[in-house]
Amino acid sequence: MASFAEYERELINERTQGGRQAKFLAGGYAYGKPKFGMKASNGELVVNEEEKEIIELIRRHRRSGKSYYAIADYLNKNNIPPKHGLKWYHRSIKLVLGK
Numbered sequence: 001m002a003s004f005a006e007y008e009r010e011l012i013n014e015r016t017q018g019g020r021q022a023k024f025l026a027g028g029y030a031y032g033k034p035k036f037g038m039k040a041s042n043g044e045l046v047v048n049e050e051e052k053e054i055i056e057l058i059r060r061h062r063r064s065g066k067s068y069y070a071i072a073d074y075l076n077k078n079n080i081p082p083k084h085g086l087k088w089y090h091r092s093i094k095l096v097l098g099k
Contacts, residue, residue, distance in 0.1 A: 036083045036096045054080060058096055068093040 034040055037055050039048040054075075061071045068090035075088040082088050 033084070051083065055096055058093060062093075062097060 034045055034048075037048055037051045038045050039051075040046075057080075058071055058075075061074065062068075066074070071093050072088035072090050075082075075093075080088075082092055085092075
């Protein structure tokens with residue numbers, strides 16, 4: 001019984017991975033956390049307009065010469081929420097900017 005259960009688990013895993021790969025190759029959203037500025041909607045990735053505005057704000061601050069730390073501090077002091085977690089960090093600013 002145990003070997004049959006293991007075989008069945010492997011088969012389910014292969015089918016799941018195959019389905020995700022096919023969805024990805026067809027241009028769809030397969031799985032995982034969408035990056036900042038995007039959200040999943042009906043199985044597709046779409047722009048998150050609220051987060052897109054925050055990205056533009058971050059870019060403006062960075063172009064004006066502010067450090068990643070200063071931008072994170074600004075966002076936290078102005079209660080602008082990150083996608084995950086409770087506050088912004090310099091690393092999260094770098095990730096949003098693709099650095």
